[in-house]
Amino acid sequence: MALNLEWSNEQDKLEISDELIALLNTLLQKAGEAEGVTEGEVALTFVDDESIHELNRTYRGIDRPTDVLSFAMQESLDDELEIVYEVEDDEEAEQLGGLTDVLGDIIISVERAKLQSEDYGHSLEREIGFLFVHGFLHLLGYDHQDEASEAEMMGKQEAVLAQVGLIR
Structure with a gap:
């Protein structure tokens, strides 16, 4: 399997x-x-502000729209029970094995991305690319709760964007 979008x-x-x-x-x-x-x-889904607002309120308890949300499938909490699958045959095992390959979901508000691209003075493609890479890093466990982790995440995002010419 490869890395698929x-x-x-x-x-x-x-x-x-x-x-x-x-x-x-x-x-x-x-x-x-x-x-x-x-x-x-x-899995990437493009939505409007109304939809992302509802998701943000439901899953994060924040009652406003946001630009990007990420829902990681590979993270686990210390208190989380491990799911053990009993399988009958190789075909069933292969089907269940595919579940572990899902990294997660990224949801981007196109409305918010358009506004932000105008505010920051760069292309919509650059803004959506930034939000996508940002969401991907969240799927891998990166966060930006303090200055050091935000700087690390920002550096990684900008390095990837620069490789494809999406600079500010």
């Missing part, structure tokens, strides 16, 4: 072009390479 578009403010998806796939490959992640699946 599955995507869906649940908003109607912007047509999602094949070129944008190709760019995001390239960013996924570059970010994965930088982090030593060569296999897995990332």
Whole structure:
């Protein structure tokens, strides 16, 4: 298996072009390479502010829209019980094995990305690319709760974006 991007578009403010998806796939490959992640699946969904607002309120308890949300499938908590699967045959084992390859979901508000690209004075492609790499790093466990971790994450994001020419 390779590092794969599955995507869906649940908003109607912007047509999602094949070129944008190709760019995001390239960013996924570059970010994965930088982090030593060569296999897995990332699900990306484009939404509007209303949808991401609802998700942010439901899952994070924050009652406002945001630009990107990430839901990691590979993280586990100390108190979390391990799921043990009993399988009958090789085919069933192979199907269950595919579940462990899912890295997680990234949700991007296209409305918010458009506003931010205008505010920051760069292209929408750069903003969506930034949000996508940011979300991917969250899937791998990176966070930005303090200055040091934010600087580390920002450095990693900018390095990947620079590789494909998405600079400010």
